[in-house]
Amino acid sequence: EPKVNVDLEVDPGKEVLVGTANTPTVDVEITDGTGTVIYSKTNVPVDGNGEWDLTNDPDFQALTFNDDETYTAKVTGTLGVKIAEDIDADVYNELDTAYTLEIFAVVVDPLTGVKTYVKEIDLDEGETGTYVVLASDGKGNPLPMAEQPGGTISVNTGIDADPLTDNATRVDDYTSSSTITTTVGLEFKIKTVDDTSVENDELFTLELEEDWSRASEFEKIGYVGTVKSTIIDNDDNVKVGDDKVTVSDEGLVNGIKDGYMEAPTYTGADYTDTVDSNTDTGSITITANGTSVHTLEIDLSTLPTDLSSGGKAITWAFDNSTGTENKAIAIGSTADGEAVRVELNSGNTALNTNGTAPASTASYEVSISKPLDHPVNSTEDTFDFEFDVTLSDGVNTPDNGTITVTVEDDMPSAKDTTVTVDLNPAPVNLIFTLDVSGSMGTYNELELAKEAIENLVKTYEDQGSSVLVQINTFDTTATGNGQWMNASELNTFLKGLTPLDWTNYEDALQVTESNFVAPSNNGETYAYFLSDGNPTVEMNDKTTSDLNDVTEGNEQDGIDGWIDNSYLTNWNAFLASNNIDAIAVGIGTNVSDTYLKMVSSNIVNVDDPKDLSAKLLGTVVTKSGSLDFAFGADGAADGTGVKADGDKLAFTWGDADSANNLDEIVAIDKDGNPVAVVWTVSADGTALLGKVGIDTVIKVEAKDISTNPKYSISEFDKTSGIVDIKIPYTVT
Structure with missing residues (x-):
């Protein structure tokens, strides 16, 4: 049972009388939490320490104190004889928590x-x-x-x-x-x-x-x-935005930066031609989460599978130029090589380093290196393709954004050309680079070539043109004196030629260039290169001590091929700077077009040497000039159906959009009346022949259509009565 201790203290200023004869006492009254008195005792003696003890009191011992219940002890009493006032006892919680x-x-x-x-x-x-x-x-x-x-x-x-x-x-x-x-x-x-x-x-x-x-x-x-x-949680899922860019076929090599073009028969929706570049850059928004390494990658599976270039399917793969797949660069390729490229963040998948916050945007670039096939052939249309990019912080669910690419088309362009044919023909200059190698005597080729050259000169003269001729010959090496000759001088010169040794195309070209002297008659100049075989020797350009040295027979110098690129570059520059049209003539079946095409894109093949004169006469030109058209980035149609060109020819005389395209050709006489000309066009579309009855009145040919388009008019009959002809043509 507890001991009840109450300190008796006197407030300051109160008097207390204490004597040995006087014994202090107190009265004690205890009540429980309800206010009920459960114990009362008077005159309890207090010892010298100011304490009193109730433990020996049977009444006190009989009490039961419950935990967590408050009990109040009221203590009053006196000290000695006199105390100024009663002292109230403190309230305490007996058996309660300390x-x-x-x-x-x-x-x-x-x-x-x-x-x-x-x-x-x-x-x-x-x-x-x-x-x-x-x-x-x-x-x-x-x-x-x-x-x-x-x-x-x-x-x-x-x-x-x-x-x-x-x-x-x-x-x-x-x-x-x-x-x-x-x-x-x-x-x-x-x-x-x-x-x-x-x-x-x-x-x-x-x-x-x-x-x-x-x-x-x-x-x-x-x-x-x-x-x-x-x-x-203070984290957010990463987010990446969408964006759109536009690229155009017009920005490619040979592209025509002409704005929007539409064929007359096109009935589809117009569009706005907004760009001329084959490359465009964009920026997508990035919402990052913290400073962990964030990556931005192309979702290869979302790139289109139906794109093509030149009729060949485009397949996609990540760039692997370093030996490791780079998911920031996707390349679309055909069997011919790369056609389109997508590159994110300058080719880096990581947008930041660990511990640094990513930027709020990421750049990207889309570029095309080959023309992409468009669905509509008769106008400059557009199409869109899309792909997704994936942003990840390496921890949470990645987010995808979509980039839309608009691809603008390019198409051929053509302008009218007006030609005035003078019935009093202008002077003509003919340059012949003639093969006199040993093989030119096998089937009498050299003699047939001499005859053909003289007949060609005579034909021009019969048309009324004055003709000057320059001859260069080549076998193991080439020779020429740069002299312009008339028909009589030409006949004398040709008589002295005989078949000799090997065949050197390189020296033939460079000697023709170096011997050329501009003619004084201001006439059109045509260069004929005649050979019956492939080159068998070349200039030995590895021998620097002798610039005129040639290789041994059937041996090369190890630079490029039988005709080194440097010779071809100089030859083409020579032709262009002097406005010379070149014709490469192959005599017989032992000469390859591979080498003839290096000399000129205008090739005449004469399988039977006996036909050489007739073939050369077919090249006689009354008038020639340039055609003003271009095919654009898609290039010329090849007519095979491999490209998306509708199986059309790159060039054809007449209006290809008309059901009877040659009916659009109109020839009239001096009185304005139509001349009844029957027109036919060659299978390749480049040669147009006009006849009145059985007589050919005009032949018009298109040449070098893919590089430097020209026309030539030959076999024009002055007696036909024709004074004006309108000839439409179509390029695809």
Whole structure:
């Protein structure tokens, strides 16, 4: 049973008389929590220490004191003979808790610094939570910090505290051991983890263990036990935006930067021709999550599978030029090579380094290196293709954006050409580079060539043209004197030629160039290169000591092929600078077009040498000039159906869009009346023949249509009465 101790004190200024003959006494009255008096005793003696003892009182011993109930002792009495006034006893809680220990989270006002102690707290990821265990007195009154009793106590964390509700994980979500030992009245901290995962808010609980180190010093200790902390997720899923760019076939080699073009028969929707470049750049928005490495990659599976270039399917693959797939670069290729390229972030998949925030945008580039096939053939149409890019932070769900690419078309363009044919023909200059190698005597080829040259000259003269001729010959080496000759001088010169040795195309070209002297008659100049075989020797350009040295028979110098590129470059420049039309003539079947085409794109093949004169006469030109058209980036149609050209020819005389295209050709006489001409066009579309009855009145040919388009008029009959002809032509 408890001992009731009440200190008797006198307020300052009160008198107390004390004598040995006087014995102080008190009266004690105890009431329970309901106010009922359960004990009363008068004249209880007080000893010299100011204490009295009720334990030997049977009435007191019979009392029962219940835990957690408040009892009040009213004590009155005297000290000695006289006391100024009665002294009221203190109120106390007999058998009640001495201290209550409770755990709190600490919230500090950022403006005032005042601390508030709460039972629930929200913490952002990366924020540190502050906690403390505080003691209250036996009556539940919080003790000031200076009066906290100290001593250590254990705090359980997380699922060790509340396995039913806690979903935060130690180490991954907050830094703490499963049990923390702290001192009552002293704060301790727990830091949350700032991760990059997008997740729901997470909870962890702190709970007191009933193991205060000073508990044995007191009759009873109370524990009030938990604090709940919610970790607020501060992460967002990454996001990547959409964008659009436009590229045009017009920006490719030979592209025609002409704006929008539409064929007369086209009935589809118009569009706006906005760009002339085959490359375009764009920028997509990036919403990042933290500073982990973010990657931006092309989703190869979303690139179109129905694109083609030149009729050949385009397939996609990541760039592998470094030996490793680069998912920031996708290349679309045909069997002929790369056609289109997509490149993100200058070819880097990583947008940032770890620990640095990515930029808010990422650049990209789309370029085409070959024309892409368009669905409509009769106008400059557009089409779109799309692909996705994927943004990832390496932790959360990636996000996809879409890039749309508009591809503008390019198409051929053509303009009218007006030609005035003078019935008094202009002078003509003919340059012959004639093969006199040994093989030219096998089937009398050289003699047939002499005859053909003289007949060609005579034909021009019969038309009324004055003709000058220059001859260069070649076998193992070439020779020429640069002299312009008339028909009589030509006949004398040709008689002295005989078949000799090997065949040297390189020297034949360079000697023709070096011997050329511009004629004084201001006439059109035509160069004829005649040979019956492929080159068998060449200039030995590896021998620097003798620039005139040639290789041994059937041996090359190891530079390029039988005709080194340097010779071809010089030859083509020579023709262009002097406005000379070249014709390469192959005599017999032992000469390859491969070599003849190096000399000129205008080739005349004479399988039977006996036909050489007739073939050369077919080249006689009354008038020639340029045709003003271009095929554009798609190039010329090849007529095979491989390209998306509708199986059309690159060039044909007449209006190809008309059902009877040659009916559009109109010939009239001096009185304005139509001339009844029957027109036929060659299978390749380049030669147009006009006849009145059985007589040919005009022949018109298109030449070099893919490189430097020209026309030539030959076999024009002055007696036909025709004074004006309108000839449409179509390019595809």
